[in-house]
Amino acid sequence: MQHISGKPNMMIPSPPTAEPYHQGNVRMTLEKADLWKSFHNLGTEMIITKHGRRMFPHCNVSLSGLQPYTNYVLMVEMVPVDNSRYRWNKGQWDMAGKAEPQLPCRTYVHPDSPTPGSYWMKQSVSFLKLKLTNHTLDQHGHIILHSMHRYIPRFSVVQADSLHSVRWGHFHYFSFPETSFTAVTAYQNTKIAKLKIDHNPFAKGFKGENTRTHSKSWGDNMVSAKEDLFSPWAIEQDPSQSHSLHTELLELHDHRQDYSTEEQMVPGPASMSSQPCRSVEHGRLPSPSSVVEDCKGRRSYESHLRDVATVPGHKTNSPGPVRDMGHTPLAQAMPQDYRMSPVHLPTSSKTYPGYLGYSYPLYGHYTTNQGMGQWSEGGTGQYPGQSLTHHLPFFTSQTLTADHGTHQRSVHHHGNTEAEWSWSQYLTSSYCAWCSI
DNA sequence: TCGACTCTCACATTTGAACAGG
DNA sequence: ACCTGTTCAAATGTGAGAGTCG
Numbered sequence: 087m088q089h090i091s092g093k094p095n096m097m098i099p100s101p102p103t104a105e106p107y108h109q110g111n112v113r114m115t116l117e118k119a120d121l122w123k124s125f126h127n128l129g130t131e132m133i134i135t136k137h138g139r140r141m142f143p144h145c146n147v148s149l150s151g152l153q154p155y156t157n158y159v160l161m162v163e164m165v166p167v168d169n170s171r172y173r174w175n176k177g178q179w180d181m182a183g184k185a186e187p188q189l190p191c192r193t194y195v196h197p198d199s200p201t202p203g204s205y206w207m208k209q210s211v212s213f214l215k216l217k218l219t220n221h222t223l224d225q226h227g228h229i230i231l232h233s234m235h236r237y238i239p240r241f242s243v244v245q246a247d248s249l250h251s252v253r254w255g256h257f258h259y260f261s262f263p264e265t266s267f268t269a270v271t272a273y274q275n276t277k278i279a280k281l282k283i284d285h286n287p288f289a290k291g292f293k294g295e296n297t298r299t300h301s302k303s304w305g306d307n308m309v310s311a312k313e314d315l316f317s318p319w320a321i322e323q324d325p326s327q328s329h330s331l332h333t334e335l336l337e338l339h340d341h342r343q344d345y346s347t348e349e350q351m352v353p354g355p356a357s358m359s360s361q362p363c364r365s366v367e368h369g370r371l372p373s374p375s376s377v378v379e380d381c382k383g384r385r386s387y388e389s390h391l392r393d394v395a396t397v398p399g400h401k402t403n404s405p406g407p408v409r410d411m412g413h414t415p416l417a418q419a420m421p422q423d424y425r426m427s428p429v430h431l432p433t434s435s436k437t438y439p440g441y442l443g444y445s446y447p448l449y450g451h452y453t454t455n456q457g458m459g460q461w462s463e464g465g466t467g468q469y470p471g472q473s474l475t476h477h478l479p480f481f482t483s484q485t486l487t488a489d490h491g492t493h494q495r496s497v498h499h500h501g502n503t504e505a506e507w508s509w510s511q512y513l514t515s516s517y518c519a520w521c522s523i
Numbered sequence: 524t525c526g527a528c529t530c531t532c533a534c535a536t537t538t539g540a541a542c543a544g545g
Numbered sequence: 546a547c548c549t550g551t552t553c554a555a556a557t558g559t560g561a562g563a564g565t566c567g
């Protein structure tokens with residue numbers, strides 16, 4: 087299992103209902119990491135349908151380091167890995183041009199949110215119910231993705247007594263490289279389909295069959311000899327033939343290493359051991375991260391946040407704890423669209439937030455004046471096909487800068503006078519704080 | 524017009540929650 | 546309270562066919 091952990095800001099302004107206190111190191115562990123790695127080695131594909139499709143494997147994490155009696159909100163969102171569209175060609179994924187315009191980014195709020203840290207830490211947290219869709223007008227709150235695009239889930243842990251106080255909460259972000267996937271409407275790689283059949287109980291009916299996927303298109307593309315190059319075993323034999331995503335991640339890692347010397351690398355998942363997991367904190371100078379190794383020799387990733395968050399001048403009229411677990415007010419309130427503002431950070435292409443576990447204060451809002459976010463144009467010169475797009479879903483009235491040398495980012499809050507989106511609207515909207523880098 | 528590529532839908536099968544009855 | 550059996554909604558990948566695009 088892979089651990090990534092983030093240490094929250096110990097000097098963050100008080101959330102509406104909480105007094106300042108020292109937070110321990112928040113740590114997140116991906117459950118069933120071996121299964122994820124099995125898929126990742128082949129190039130994970132996730133089916134997306136009009137009516138929504140669950141992920142398999144589904145996201146399942148365990149948490150530690152939370153305050154037992156403090157409420158937290160857990161969320162997950164799908165972050166584009168790069169700026170490219172892909173196609174399955176002759177047994178491998180090839181780039182097929184620029185990505186489609188960014189869709190409304192949605193965040194899936196765990197239905198148990200908010201709930202005390204002791205609850206989250208008691209057992210693993212499953213995001214089984216999360217569904218992916220390609221229906222851009224989806225009304226069910228499913229996460230909207232583009233087919234033939236690559237994404238990576240990003241988990242958020244926010245200390246908040248209710249959804250209404252999430253805004254003031256401090257976000258801890260966690261991503262696991264082996265959970266990255268290509269969204270597809272039909273499986274392209276038969277090995278992926280077979281692996282799913284082997285492990286997904288609902289697909290038991292297909293066990294034992296000679297599974298084929300879309301022979302019409304697959305027939306031409308299927309070059310079994312070449313496909314075998316992408317098997318985990320072949321990858322071990324010849325790493326140069328490993329899945330392009332692997333290579334991509336490695337390249338991104340290298341770029342990132344060049345970019346910042348302040349971030350400390352830690353080992354990634356076992357099967358992708360050459361991949362690092364990093365932690366960076368947003369809105370401040372990155373502080374050194376530390377590697378935590380547990381008694382089982384598993385390494386965790388831990389970031390330390392020291393900065394003071396700037397909280398907008400809001401009256402903190404928190405509605406108070408929401409403990410109606412059964413009705414999940416958060417889940418009802420959150421799954422909505424928001425407009426993402428395309429913002430290009432010159433240095434962003436050198437970063438790969440997919441590895442990151444970081445945290446930063448959340449504030450600000452975004453406007454409806456923004457059109458649908460578009461892919462960032464910049465940065466591709468240096469890293470063709472690898473550039474990262476960073477979106478600012480609700481920072482449109484803010485200026486966000488990135489300092490190349492110090493990796494320092496600052497957010498200039500312009501107040502909340504605009505009426506574009508009120509906080510209540512935000513609350514009924516999902517957000518993609520990842521994109522807010 | 525054609526072919527390649529991608530998407531949609533119906534289908535058979537399986538799981539698991541809910542419910543009733545003992 | 547517990548166990549067992551039944552029902553049914555939801556989930557799965559498959560494969561045919563439709564739609565889109567160059």
